Amino acid sequence: MEAFLKEYSTLLLYEKNLSENTVNSYQSDLKKFFDFLNREGISDPDEVTSEIIAKYFEEIRRIGIDSSTSARYMSAIKGFWNFLESMNYVSSNPTEKLSGVPKSRKLPSVLSVEEIDSILKCVDVSSPIGLRDRAILELFYSSGLRVSELINLRIPDLLFEDEVVRVLGKGSKERYVPVGSSAVYWVNDYLKRGRPFLKNKVKSENIVFLNRRGAKLSRMWIWKIFERYSNEAGIEKEIHPHTFRHSFATHLIEGGADLRAVQEMLGHADISTTQIYTHIDREFVKQTHRDHHPRG
Structure with a gap:
């Protein structure tokens, strides 16, 4: 998966013209997900299912990751698996069945x-x-x-x-x-x-x-x-x-x-x-x- 990430990062830098800081952020977010996959005993992208991804987001929700950060993680994962699918590196895309993580609403100001x-x-x-x-x-x-x-x-x-x-x-x-x-x-x-x-x-x-x-x-x-x-x-x-x-x-x-x-x-x-x-x-x-x- 690290090799795929390196190729994906090169694509983002030189074909999508994203900044180095943005690409580094994508890498950091995806590596957190890869660490979770390692704990689950998963090393092949084809073994990743929508249920596994949902389990990851349930885990980060329990440890207090806010919804804005979760939405960013979801965007990174979807982008990576879209890349894997476009390159025929995976037989299916588990992120297609997933909806985005809803961002929490800012509480409106209230008068006493x-x-x-x-x-x-x-x-x-x-x-x-x-x-x-x-x-x-x-x-x-x-x-x-x-x-x-x-x-x-x-x-x-x-x-x-x-x-x-x-x-x-x-x-x-x-x-x-x-x-x-x-x-x-x-x-x-x-x-x-x-x-x-x-x-x-x-x-x-x-x-x-x-x-x-x-x-x-x-x-x-x-x-x-x-x-x-x-x-x-x-x-x-x-x-x-x-x-x-x-x-x-x-x-x-x-x-x-x-x-x-x-x-x-x-x-x-x-x-x-x-x-x-x-x-x-x-x-x-x-x-x-x-x-x-x-x-x-």
């Missing part, structure tokens, strides 16, 4: 309840714009809407008698999302005392949240609203509209909400997307232990 309160309190509600901004922030946190869902809300979508809003999510899928009493109060207050001063007969139609010209807000303007009030509140975390969505989901799960219910509220097609919030919850629990346990 106290941080959200401090942002909300920064809004001056004595003006129509302030009333609008407070209503937007309250609704984001209360219902976990996406930016596109919020800016496209129309007045008939506010079904406050049933304590829900109707939204058109990804893939034009309609769903009904619960809305809390605080958000209902502030949206209604905006509709009564703020929106009439922003309304434009030509541009407004039935859009709920309007800019100064009476037209629908842009996605960029929503970002500016979050940036402004988080700065005023002295929040040092990176804040964007999705941060309120992440916080909405995380606080529900911290409070014991059912994962399927949170999936429905967020409009996730696959529950695996929602499960990232259980990881955030575990981080919250660990941080609580560190902060409050006498030997944390």
Whole structure:
């Protein structure tokens, strides 16, 4: 196998024009796999099966190799066996049946309840714009809407008698999302005392949240609203509209909400997307232990 690796490295250097450092990295990753094969008593590439490769990745997972490194190892192994197959050095390619190693998702930034309160309190509600901004922030946190869902809300979508809003999510899928009493109060207050001063007969139609010209807000303007009030509140975390969505989901799960219910509220097609919030919850629990346990 070492002889094959030497030939493969020459190919990468002189035909694929990869740098020497890159080739050395490939060699290092593959030699780790070869060491594993030696421990398994395998010296012939034709003896390597997809099950053997899967066993290798299970082993490195147990010793704590992260998913990004595992994905790199998989890429090196696939590239090497593709080379062996192209040169007819093996009768079959065991990597064809293998999918890539999924990379772990970066946990999104989440605000505490106290941080959200401090942002909300920064809004001056004595003006129509302030009333609008407070209503937007309250609704984001209360219902976990996406930016596109919020800016496209129309007045008939506010079904406050049933304590829900109707939204058109990804893939034009309609769903009904619960809305809390605080958000209902502030949206209604905006509709009564703020929106009439922003309304434009030509541009407004039935859009709920309007800019100064009476037209629908842009996605960029929503970002500016979050940036402004988080700065005023002295929040040092990176804040964007999705941060309120992440916080909405995380606080529900911290409070014991059912994962399927949170999936429905967020409009996730696959529950695996929602499960990232259980990881955030575990981080919250660990941080609580560190902060409050006498030997944390």
